[in-house]
Amino acid sequence: MKHTLQQVFHSGKFVIGFVIFVALMLIVIIYPLIITDAPLTIIAQGTFFKPGIYVNVYDSMNAPKYTLLLEDADAKRIASRLTPEDRQAMKEWLIAIGIPDNAIDIEDTAQLLGLWETHFDPKMQIAGMTNAKRNYYIRLNTSLEGLLATEGAIIAAKNADTGALEEKGNVGQSEFVNVTQVANVRVLPLGTDNFGRDVLTQLVTATRVSLQIGFIAGLIATLVGLTLGLLAGYVGGWVDDIIMFVTNLFTVIPGFVLLILISFSIGQERRGATTVAVVIGFTSWVWTTRAVRAQVISLRNRDHVNLSKLSGHSLVHIILNDILPYIASYVVMAMILQISSGILAEAGLSILGLGPRTTDVPTLGLMMNWAMIYQAHVLGKWWAYLPVLITIALITFSMNLMNTGLDQVFNPALRD
Amino acid sequence: MGKILLEVRELTTKYVTRFREDVYAVDHVSLQVEEGKALGIAGESGCGKSTLALSLMGYYFAPLHYISGDIIVDGRNITGMDPDTVRKAVLGRDVAYIPQAAMNALNPTQKVINFIEDVIKVHDLGADKKEIYERARILFETVGLPESVLHKYPVELSGGMKQRTVIAIAVLLSPKVLIADEPSSALDVTSQKMVIKMLMRLMEDGLIGSLIFITHELPLLYNVTDDIMVMYAGQIVEKGTAREIVFDPLHPYAKGLMGSIIVPEEGVRDVKLTAIPGAPPNLKKPPSGCRFAERCKYVQPLCKVTSVGFKELDNGRTYRCIFSEAELREAYQNG
Amino acid sequence: MAEEKQVCLSGKGLTKVFGFGRQRTLAVDHVDFSFYEGEIVSIVGESGSGKTTLAKMLLGLINPTEGEIAFQGQVRDISSQKKRKEYWKNIQAIFQDPFSSYNIFNKIDAVLLDCIHMRGGRNLPHEKKVELMTEACGFVNLKFAELTNKYPFELSGGQMQRLMIARIFLLKPKVLLADEPTSMIDACSRATILDMLMDLRREIGMTLIFITHDIGLAYFVSDSVYIMEHGKIVEHGSADEVILNPKEVYTRRLINDVPKIYEEWDLSTV
Ligand SMILES: Nc1ncnc2c1ncn2[C@@H]1O[C@H](COP(=O)(O)OP(=O)(O)OP(=O)(O)O)[C@@H](O)[C@H]1O
Numbered sequence A: 001m002k003h004t005l006q007q008v009f010h011s012g013k014f015v016i017g018f019v020i021f022v023a024l025m026l027i028v029i030i031y032p033l034i035i036t037d038a039p040l041t042i043i044a045q046g047t048f049f050k051p052g053i054y055v056n057v058y059d060s061m062n063a064p065k066y067t068l069l070l071e072d073a074d075a076k077r078i079a080s081r082l083t084p085e086d087r088q089a090m091k092e093w094l095i096a097i098g099i100p101d102n103a104i105d106i107e108d109t110a111q112l113l114g115l116w117e118t119h120f121d122p123k124m125q126i127a128g129m130t131n132a133k134r135n136y137y138i139r140l141n142t143s144l145e146g147l148l149a150t151e152g153a154i155i156a157a158k159n160a161d162t163g164a165l166e167e168k169g170n171v172g173q174s175e176f177v178n179v180t181q182v183a184n185v186r187v188l189p190l191g192t193d194n195f196g197r198d199v200l201t202q203l204v205t206a207t208r209v210s211l212q213i214g215f216i217a218g219l220i221a222t223l224v225g226l227t228l229g230l231l232a233g234y235v236g237g238w239v240d241d242i243i244m245f246v247t248n249l250f251t252v253i254p255g256f257v258l259l260i261l262i263s264f265s266i267g268q269e270r271r272g273a274t275t276v277a278v279v280i281g282f283t284s285w286v287w288t289t290r291a292v293r294a295q296v297i298s299l300r301n302r303d304h305v306n307l308s309k310l311s312g313h314s315l316v317h318i319i320l321n322d323i324l325p326y327i328a329s330y331v332v333m334a335m336i337l338q339i340s341s342g343i344l345a346e347a348g349l350s351i352l353g354l355g356p357r358t359t360d361v362p363t364l365g366l367m368m369n370w371a372m373i374y375q376a377h378v379l380g381k382w383w384a385y386l387p388v389l390i391t392i393a394l395i396t397f398s399m400n401l402m403n404t405g406l407d408q409v410f411n412p413a414l415r416d
Numbered sequence B: 001m002g003k004i005l006l007e008v009r010e011l012t013t014k015y016v017t018r019f020r021e022d023v024y025a026v027d028h029v030s031l032q033v034e035e036g037k038a039l040g041i042a043g044e045s046g047c048g049k050s051t052l053a054l055s056l057m058g059y060y061f062a063p064l065h066y067i068s069g070d071i072i073v074d075g076r077n078i079t080g081m082d083p084d085t086v087r088k089a090v091l092g093r094d095v096a097y098i099p100q101a102a103m104n105a106l107n108p109t110q111k112v113i114n115f116i117e118d119v120i121k122v123h124d125l126g127a128d129k130k131e132i133y134e135r136a137r138i139l140f141e142t143v144g145l146p147e148s149v150l151h152k153y154p155v156e157l158s159g160g161m162k163q164r165t166v167i168a169i170a171v172l173l174s175p176k177v178l179i180a181d182e183p184s185s186a187l188d189v190t191s192q193k194m195v196i197k198m199l200m201r202l203m204e205d206g207l208i209g210s211l212i213f214i215t216h217e218l219p220l221l222y223n224v225t226d227d228i229m230v231m232y233a234g235q236i237v238e239k240g241t242a243r244e245i246v247f248d249p250l251h252p253y254a255k256g257l258m259g260s261i262i263v264p265e266e267g268v269r270d271v272k273l274t275a276i277p278g279a280p281p282n283l284k285k286p287p288s289g290c291r292f293a294e295r296c297k298y299v300q301p302l303c304k305v306t307s308v309g310f311k312e313l314d315n316g317r318t319y320r321c322i323f324s325e326a327e328l329r330e331a332y333q334n335g
Numbered sequence C: 001m002a003e004e005k006q007v008c009l010s011g012k013g014l015t016k017v018f019g020f021g022r023q024r025t026l027a028v029d030h031v032d033f034s035f036y037e038g039e040i041v042s043i044v045g046e047s048g049s050g051k052t053t054l055a056k057m058l059l060g061l062i063n064p065t066e067g068e069i070a071f072q073g074q075v076r077d078i079s080s081q082k083k084r085k086e087y088w089k090n091i092q093a094i095f096q097d098p099f100s101s102y103n104i105f106n107k108i109d110a111v112l113l114d115c116i117h118m119r120g121g122r123n124l125p126h127e128k129k130v131e132l133m134t135e136a137c138g139f140v141n142l143k144f145a146e147l148t149n150k151y152p153f154e155l156s157g158g159q160m161q162r163l164m165i166a167r168i169f170l171l172k173p174k175v176l177l178a179d180e181p182t183s184m185i186d187a188c189s190r191a192t193i194l195d196m197l198m199d200l201r202r203e204i205g206m207t208l209i210f211i212t213h214d215i216g217l218a219y220f221v222s223d224s225v226y227i228m229e230h231g232k233i234v235e236h237g238s239a240d241e242v243i244l245n246p247k248e249v250y251t252r253r254l255i256n257d258v259p260k261i262y263e264e265w266d267l268s269t270v
């Protein structure tokens, strides 16, 4: 059987799936060691902060300053404040007050700003301009003031005695701080969600919890399915009839509908992650039972089983020794699929609001649910749902790859 | 002498296993098949009969690899040809092959007529459904299969019927050489006889030019073929007419095979079967001397070291042994 | 002559029906037979004539639909696992396909150890067990030392079938049912297997029931022959009687169908 193991790792598909899966597992294990925040703590005031590096402004004022003379610093600064749309809008305003079209070059920042500074008057009424538009120009003007100025910003503090502002320091335009010297920097690679919680920390925990749910569900489904399948297939007779009757009942009621009904009747408060996993497990054993039964039926008339009977072995011995090893690879494959479909089932339930209660731990499904309720997809806050989707896809993809890889090894007919 | 349809010269092929070991399963094999003649290949399990059959088609795919030798089909050397041409232009038309256990490999979801359509499509014959059907019907009629078989799925056919259907599909394009690898070994005696009868009929009607028949059953070969080659551990050890090989084998291995023949005829019950002790050599590391030396009753020290070439008798019969014909006959006389 | 011999295994009105409705097959159809102690009996018939089904009923692996089987003069009772185990000490089998007769996950030793245990040798010291296994392997010309710790699929078909015979050697049953033991192995190993079966029978004096579709083989090995056609026994008698002077057309056809070398093999009869 050592060869089989070798073979498994010769299968490209299995290896790719395995690598993806192991990488996910490593992240799930290592990440919490580095970022120790509880996944559901609210760190941000406000919703949906963009992914990025958040540098504390107050701390950076006190951090050591370095002067770097970078040529494109001004250009970048202006560009970050003056978007092409703003430039176009400025041009429109200038034309509206009678500056000739050809005198304005929106690419020439200095000239544009010069014209603007000399001509813009917030009080001027231009015919046909809405109030909103006028307010926009006023806002734009405020943000442009001092854009070309070379002096820095003054830091002032209120004198406790006099109540007057006193200059405490001056921040020049070419002064920099070193991020590593700023006391508080927070990297939010995936930003924050609607409640202001770190999405990545949440995602890692959610992945762990979802995998646990998948494993528990898959294990239960496989164990129940295997036991019933073995009994039905090998013992046959009325045992088979009863088991097949139950199995058929479960087959005609779609598993997911059953799952929804059970989850609903348990009630939000009593639905922990484990409960959900168990419920998923007990509603999805049906097809494992059917598949195992079919395999066992084809095995039970094999000569080696007959020989084992003739050697006086008991029913249990025969099932464990002469049947189970032959279907073991198949069962492992079925279990992998059960795990990945368990994860999907949890996600499905949670999206419908029937997942685990929302106060303990996040799951991939719950994250999707939150993102949906707070309309992340409408608002274009992709970081709240896209990474979750990708994680779900990666998990199921890697498991299915491992599954087909194993299939190729165990089923010589599919080997290439 | 008739036209030579297939000539093979010193063909050598090998398997490369998953663990990168070479298995020389066909080692310098030469043979000739004449028009209208049947050639039999006998030998025990694992001696390379199926590999030889596969190698004869000139179409190699992993793990089987071509090493050296020539295959000349009806005057055309196909060893240098590109595999795709071989597959399209040679297989099925010039050389048709019925693999061992082919009848159990039929796709259970297809009807017999679909297999026939497939064959015609692979060879770009461009016939329409009606033409194909007509052709299949006529073929089935000539080989004595009921037309209804065309509409059946493989599971609906008995073993013998399935095997005959497989043969009918294989001879659809009237190949010059048909290679049948143990076509009747899994069948009971009655179905076996029907298969054999069908093959004989195909030869008589000229639907196949010649036949290569592979089996380990000597009585069967004796009844079907004109010439027999005995194969041992990847090599040919004796070649002669069917009568010579069965009644007057020269090579000690062929002699041993003869000892295992059982037929329901008077006197058989008193014959003591002679079994050949031991097992054939490992083809990954074949012995340098005579490959049969380990198991041979008449082994000499020399046998194990010198490689043995063919000896040819006057009547064209060849065998691979260090002993001369007279020495062998004498040894057999003394038991 | 028959009066002197003890009936070992007999059946009366034995019938097996598979399936029902349109699927219904009458695999074995009211057959009667008596096999005598120490005899070699062949059951011959074409594919699907019910030979294997009959054998499985005799072995107690499937239940007859109708009829009864008597073992050593008494109606067989295998209603509990204990009684079955007792019965299987007396009747054993070798199956057609050596490749599927072994559990490929168990080592070869396990197969032989099972037999020693079944004969009540569970508590023997290890050396004694090895000695027994070595003796059994020696009987079929295999070296136990080379086999131990190997898996069945590492053997050739012929070796596997010989190991099956070694198994019987250890079990020493009263009756051995051999269901086409040589049809899946090549003609060269066949002689070896047959020789060994005959030696074994002489050694432990058992009744051998030999199932085959090759009437030549049946003639070669057996004392008496039963011919089966479509689940019925159509002819039976001593081997010489049946094969040299067949009464039934069906028997004649079976004989005709075996390829001959000394006589003409008449292809026109099929
Ligand atoms: N795919 C393979 N890879 C490596 N070795 C192989 C492969 N197939 C067959 N062999 C080896 O090549 C040798 C010849 O095999 P082959 O199947 O040609 O024998 P055969 O004479 O047809 O036997 P049989 O009567 O059992 O069909 C055997 O020793 C076998 O182990």
Ligand SMILES: Nc1ncnc2c1ncn2[C@@H]1O[C@H](COP(=O)(O)OP(=O)(O)OP(=O)(O)O)[C@@H](O)[C@H]1O
Residues within 6 Å of the ligand: B188, C018, C019, C025, C026, C027, C045, C046, C047, C048, C049, C050, C051, C052, C053, C054, C213
């Ligand atoms: N488990 C089963 N269920 C249904 N039908 C069966 C079963 N086993 C055997 N049969 C049918 O019973 C008939 C007799 O089968 P059996 O296997 O006894 O024949 P056999 O003489 O042993 O044939 P062979 O030479 O092919 O082994 C066949 O028609 C077969 O299809």
Ligand SMILES: [Mg+2]
Residues within 6 Å of the ligand: B049, B050, B051, B100, B181
């Ligand atoms: Mg072969």
Ligand SMILES: [Mg+2]
Residues within 6 Å of the ligand: C051, C052, C053, C179
């Ligand atoms: Mg059978």
